[in-house]
Amino acid sequence: MNKKTLSERDICTKFITPAIEKAGWDKNTQLLEEVSFTDGKIYVRGKLTARGTRKRADYILYYKPNIPIAIVEAKDNKHSVRAGMQQALDYAQILDIPCVFSSNGDGFVFHDRTAMDGNIETEFDNDNFPSPEELWQKYKKYKGIETPEAEKVVAQDYYFDGSGRSPRYYQQIAVNRTVEAIAKGQDRILLVMATGTGKTYTAFQIIHRLWKSGTKKRILFLADRNALIDQTRRGDFKHFKDKMTVVKHRMIDKSYEVYLALYQGLSGADEEANAYKQFSHEFFDLIVIDECHRGSAKKDSAWREILRYFNKATHIGLTATPKETKEVSNIEYFGDPIYTYSLKQGIDDGFLAPYRVVRVNLNVDTEGWRPEQGKTDKKGNEVEDRIYNRKDFDRNLVIEERTQTVARKLTEFLKGYDRFAKTIVFCTDIDHAERMRSAVSNLNADLVAKNHKYIMQITGDNDEGKRELDNFINPEETYPVIATTSELMTTGVDAQTCKVIVLDAEIKSMTKFKQIVGRGTRINEEFGKMYFTILDFRNVTDLFADKDFDGDPIRVKPVSEDTDLSGIVDEEENIDTPIIDEESGEEIEIETEIRYPEPQTPTDKVHEPREKVYVNGVDVSVLISREMYFDNNGKPITTSLKDHTKDLIKGQYASLDDFLNRWNSTDKKELIIKELEDQGVLVEALRDAVNREVDLFDLICHVAFEQPPLTRKERANNVKKRDYFTKYGDQARKVLETLLDKYADEGVTNIESMEILKVKPLTDYGSPLEIIKQFGSKAKYLEAVKELEQELYKTA
Missing domain, CATH: 3.90.1570.30 (tt1808, chain A)
Structure with missing residues (x-):
């Protein structure tokens, strides 16, 4: 052999x-x-x-x-x-x-x-x-597994439910590293995994292996949102069955092994409300803290007190966005992440949906707005004479026409894309969400008349909207289609089919931005959710360019004790400080407007926030609407798309001859497209920027090597003029002429596929088998297509 x-x-x-x-x-x-x-x-x-x-x-x-x-x-x-x-x-x-x-x-x-x-x-x-x-x-x-006891823990099997589901490679690494660290005695662990990558499933597998091996006998899963507890109980944790309970109304039954609880259900403002003290310090062996970047990240919070009380247990923090500021740190408490799986990794691996970004700049946002002399608001009061800008709009000053313009742009986008694409509109506050719901309703009156739930305000104070949250995130439910919100849907909402995210609020916090982007990153192929679009009216997506957007979290050194922090308000204070129902101990999800205090001198008094001013009769228009493009590292491309592409192609092909040799020697041109896309070339965007009638071959030669491009029709006509088909029989010639027309309409990659023989007008010549017989064999048919391609690019 x-x-x-x-x-x-x-x-x-x-x-x-x-x-x-x-x-x-x-x-x-x-x-x-x-x-x-x-x-x-x-x-x-x-x-x-x-x-x-x-x-x-x-x-x-x-x-x-x-x-x-x-x-x-x-x-x-x-x-x-x-x-x-x-x-x-x-x-x-x-x-x-x-x-x-x-x-x-x-x-x-x-x-x-x-x-x-x-x-x-x-x-x-x-x-x-x-x-x-x-x-x-x-x-x-x-x-570093050195003892038989540690080996027993590490070798414990995963839970397999017979459905065929098993951990993805990154989940497997996260589970194994966590179990191995605990087996070696580590008791504070941080896992950083992007939204949509299965943190809860990962937590379940960690808990199951530690529980089944006998390493951890009583486990507490802590969260700070009802929705997170409900999703966990009904989802991945359901396999614990009668061994699991949810702590409610501060009623403690110590006969279970796995406990799910809200922070709010265990603690309160007074000592009697601190239900966690009904347990002994040693009751739990393991505590898993979901979304640990929120309340439990604060060193002096009541929620951190729960963790201090159970300080003998192993603590595992789960988050997509570890919080690192001068005052708040996950890393200070848990240590450096034992494993990080980022949004970029998830998108590159195909487990998370990629995003398109459309930036919309309005004239009043870009240029600012100054009221003309004597301009009055809707109450008849004169508007303070100063320049108002994007930070003022919808927080201090409401321009009705601005709201209408944003609503109209969103409506135009959906009409050109999909009017039933699940959409979340992030607004400045509840008042803004109310007005946006009304404006979008008026512009989509035809669909709202058929079902008033086409658009819903889903905010913490709106019971009707909150009742529709489950329907919004359920792929099987059509309505609601559009949700206007401010804080309530930034996190803890598993919106599998969310295809559009609208940003019309000032967002400076990287943590909050990542959480919002995470609402769109889930993939649901069954319902056609493969990517999502961000419509950005406030330049929030500048944060994509921040080095910290997809980098490893770095601990920020704490400020010294004598630093004056008076007047500083945490931007996410309202997320981290929930309001509690005194009777049930559960969270009342009320959103509040975030206040930014004016800079103060030591003698200043804290003033009440100014009342909003509402004006109309202002000319508001779209200055520019354009799609942003991102490189392979997920950073915005700041040079022109053509220059960016030229650099990438010349990095792949040193000269025009190199490219021509590669093109002519490759049987399937689709392979070259994939190679270029893997390098970061945005093929479709480049077609839009240059000419969609131009072949990919000409696109590359023109952009990278400054060759004059021919359209596909021009190339096809050049072949027809050479009377190339005379060597074939009548029927075979008709097939090749039709393939040439298909090339002119659709491009070279389509004629390379055998599937093209199953579509009109090629089906007029018979079945694929009958067409191939006109050439003698499949090999000879493919050879004829190859020769046709050579003729197409002969003049190159």
């Missing part, structure tokens, strides 16, 4: 798999082949989307189903035995795997990430692959 003639798959089947099995690896439970561990990044192409390539390992070896300990990258025998090592190391880094192998069927190269003595890479033949037990010892060394 000549190994050089075998495919990579044949090498795996005939040599690599048998060598691993011979070493004692069970093919059913320990040896997994062709493991895809990402879903493939979603690319938005106009209104359509496409998935990028999934990351896939040739082999992942598991000691137990929850513990991946080795990765093997295979190559065919034309490559060296080491050829797959670099890719395998990249995947091992992502997957947190210590043992890395490369093979071409002749033998293996082993890269040992635990080695400290210089023998990092060794080579051996197919008869000497390490056994599961050998690599398990390496894994324990890599993770």
Whole structure:
């Protein structure tokens, strides 16, 4: 047998798999082949989307189903035995795997990430692959698992419910690192995972493994919103069944093992309301704090007192947005995150929806507004003469026409996109949300007449709106479609099908911005939710450019004790300080307007916030509406789209000849599109910016290499003039002429697909099989299409 003639798959089947099995690896439970561990990044192409390539390992070896300990990258025998090592190391880094192998069927190269003595890479033949037990010892060394007690905890299985659901790779890492840290005695742990990445499911698997192994016998899951407790109880935690209870009305039953509780249900303003003291200090072994960036992040909060009371328990903090200010810190309490899975990672892996951003600049926002002399408000009072700007609008001063303009722009967008796309409009306060609901209703009177719940105000003070929150987030329910809100929906709302987020409030807090963006990041393919659009009226999306948007959280050093903090109000104070029902102990979700005090001198008195001024008769118009574009690092592109693209393409192809060689040698031009998109080229945006009638080939040659572009129709006509089809039979010629017309209309990637033979007008020539017969065989048909492509680009 000549190994050089075998495919990579044949090498795996005939040599690599048998060598691993011979070493004692069970093919059913320990040896997994062709493991895809990402879903493939979603690319938005106009209104359509496409998935990028999934990351896939040739082999992942598991000691137990929850513990991946080795990765093997295979190559065919034309490559060296080491050829797959670099890719395998990249995947091992992502997957947190210590043992890395490369093979071409002749033998293996082993890269040992635990080695400290210089023998990092060794080579051996197919008869000497390490056994599961050998690599398990390496894994324990890599993770610092030194005692039998710790090994028992680490080796405890996940919970599998028979549905086929298992943790994604990043959830697996988060669970394993947490369990391993606890097994080694760590008692304060922080997990940072982007909204929509399954923090609650991750928490459930952590708790289940620790509970099942007997390491933690009584567990408290703490949250500060009713919705979070309800989602947890009905969702991932339902498998605890009768072992679990929800603490309500400060009634404590100590016979359960897993407790779900609101902070507000355990603590209160006076000592008698502190129900948590009905438990002993040692009652809980483990406390998991959901959304720990809010109330429990504050050192002097009543909620932090609960954690101090149960200080002998292990505390795990979960958050998408760890809070780090001079006065508030998650890291100071929990330590540095044991694992971080960011929004950018989630989007790159295809587990989170990407976003488009449309910035809308209004004249009064950009230029400011100054009342003409004698201008009066709606009450007839003269308006103070000064320049009002975006920070004033809807907080101090309401311009009715501004509200109307925002509502009209939103309506125009939805009419051009999807009028039933679930939409959240974030407003300055409740008053603003009320007025926005009215303005959007008037502009969508046809749909509101059919169902008044087409648009709803969902704020903390509005019972009717709050009752519709579950319907808004339920993909099966059509109504409400549009929700206007201010604070209530910034967090804790699992809006799977939210396709549009409107920003018409001043947002300076990175924590709050991340939470708002998180409302749109969930994917629901069944309901067509693959990406979302942010309509930004306040330049809030400038925060995408902030280095802290998707970076690791860094502890901000506390201010010195003698620093004067008088007059400083935390922007999120209203989120972190809920109002409590005295009888039930549960949260009353009332939103309050955030007040920004004027700078004070030591002798100043604190004044009551000024009453809002309402004016009309102001000319408000849209100065500019444009889409923002982002690079591969998620940062806004500040140069022109053409210059950005030129730099990327020239980084891929050194010269025009390099590109032409690549183009002509590639059978499927779709592969080149994917390569460019992976590099960060925004193909669809570039088409819009240059000319949608231009072929991708001409687009690249024009933008990167300054070649004059031809339209697709011009290229097709050039082929027709050369009378290229005469060598084919009558029917085959008609098929090729039709393919040429299809190219002129739709582009080269469509004619490369066999699926095109199933659409009009090609179906007029018969079934795909009958069409192929006109060319003699499928191979000859594909050869004819290839020749057609060569003719199209002959003049290049």
